[in-house]
């Protein structure tokens with residue numbers, strides 16, 4: 738049994754990367770971690786050139802990644818939410834799994850889960866539901882391919898303005914937009930996956946649940 742974990746976050750050793758790795762580790766199975774920024778994956782051209790061959794006509798790394806997904810028994814997809822939707826790398830990766838659909842449904846029946854890192858603080862109803870938008874893109878991909886969507890992990894990430902160096906004085910700062918007019922870079926601080934114990938546990942739970950589903954069981958009541 739092999740579980741493939743994907744991170745669409747381009748940041749080195751990012752929150753998304755680390756959360757996906759915790760989920761993979763918790764499966765106790767053979768795993769592979771793929772960081773999409775290390776690959777070149779164009780979006781689907783909707784040309785239907787893959788219908789007869791189950792192979793994309795775009796000769797980039799999307800072909801290799803689709804082969805990895807096809808060979809895996811389960812899939813954990815991690816992304817983040819620029820402008821409140823799933824990041825482009827993760828979306829392109831998902832689109833390039835379309836060749837696996839035709840006539841065979843190569844992903845059907847496999848368990849899958851999502852990790853979404855977003856910067857919208859809990860309880861701020863005035864902001865777009867970035868987590869839901871990101872998570873649904875992965876969830877509905879899995880559902881539309883007949884996969885078994887096991888669950889999603891929400892990681893609190895960082896608005897880039899926390900780290901850009903101008904987060905307190907820039908008129909466009911996301912620090913105040915997200916956390917209110919009194920918020921500063923210092924008062925908000927840097928969110929780290931490991932400092933969110935419930936989230937670390939959720940990631941491990943996702944991995945354990947995927948392993949259980951692969952053995953025909955479920956840990957959920």
Ligand SMILES: Cc1cc2nc3c(=O)[nH]c(=O)nc-3n(C[C@H](O)[C@H](O)[C@H](O)COP(=O)(O)O)c2cc1C
Nearest residue numbers: 746748751752753819820821855856857867894895
């Ligand atoms: C161009 C850009 C736009 C962003 N816009 C949003 C946003 O609209 N909503 C949100 O929740 N996070 C937004 N973010 C923040 C990311 O979700 C955040 O950087 C995330 O923590 C990155 O995850 P990582 O730590 O795994 O790299 C944005 C980030 C970038 C780079």
